[in-house]
Amino acid sequence: MRGLRRLSSSEGIHQFIHLWQQIQSVQLNNEPDQIKWRFTVDGVYSSRSAYEVQFRGSYSDYQWDKIWKLKVESKCNFFLRLLLQYKILTSDRILKRGGQANPICQLCRTTTESIPHMAANCSYSQSVWTHVEHLTGQQNLSQATPIQSMKIWWSYLMNTRTERTQLATYTIWNIWKERCRRVYDNKASTALQLAHVIQQDVAVLQLARTQQE
Numbered sequence: 001m002r003g004l005r006r007l008s009s010s011e012g013i014h015q016f017i018h019l020w021q022q023i024q025s026v027q028l029n030n031e032p033d034q035i036k037w038r039f040t041v042d043g044v045y046s047s048r049s050a051y052e053v054q055f056r057g058s059y060s061d062y063q064w065d066k067i068w069k070l071k072v073e074s075k076c077n078f079f080l081r082l083l084l085q086y087k088i089l090t091s092d093r094i095l096k097r098g099g100q101a102n103p104i105c106q107l108c109r110t111t112t113e114s115i116p117h118m119a120a121n122c123s124y125s126q127s128v129w130t131h132v133e134h135l136t137g138q139q140n141l142s143q144a145t146p147i148q149s150m151k152i153w154w155s156y157l158m159n160t161r162t163e164r165t166q167l168a169t170y171t172i173w174n175i176w177k178e179r180c181r182r183v184y185d186n187k188a189s190t191a192l193q194l195a196h197v198i199q200q201d202v203a204v205l206q207l208a209r210t211q212q213e
């Protein structure tokens, strides 16, 4: 216990006691040391498991495996994960963190910006979703009533065929890019122009995937 005299703070003493308790359950043997990654069953590191660990505890309520398997570009997949966890920096979140932002949605310029608003509830976004429906023949992409939960909304869009999920992913991705162009570059496209871009994006994606197979 002589070493304890070197601990000058109660925080240090607490850490020492915690460590001491942890060590009590460790039994050493003569086998050589091994490095194991404890977040996979086989103990082998994978970047996917490392990524999943970051969100551990925050998303056990959702089927994230399905999102991993979406046949879309990884940048869109990554964006989608952030979006569904309310981690995209819309102006309401920037202001909440003490940053500076115009609180008004730059897509409709009528109400405050939030993630559900930008994604589905905004009149501009609704118009984009509707144009995408008309251009592609996919039905029920747009929402008749305002969405409350991003995850429930996305489950509804995702639990169907690949092409529909690709369209939904590229629609929300392009709505976000349009929002950023308006906020940072002062450039704007109409909802119909954006719907054509989305249709084109998905066509290019599908062509690329066909050539890979």
Ligand SMILES: [Zn+2]
Residues within 6 Å of the ligand: 105, 106, 107, 108, 109, 110, 111, 117, 118, 122, 123, 124
């Ligand atoms: Zn809006």
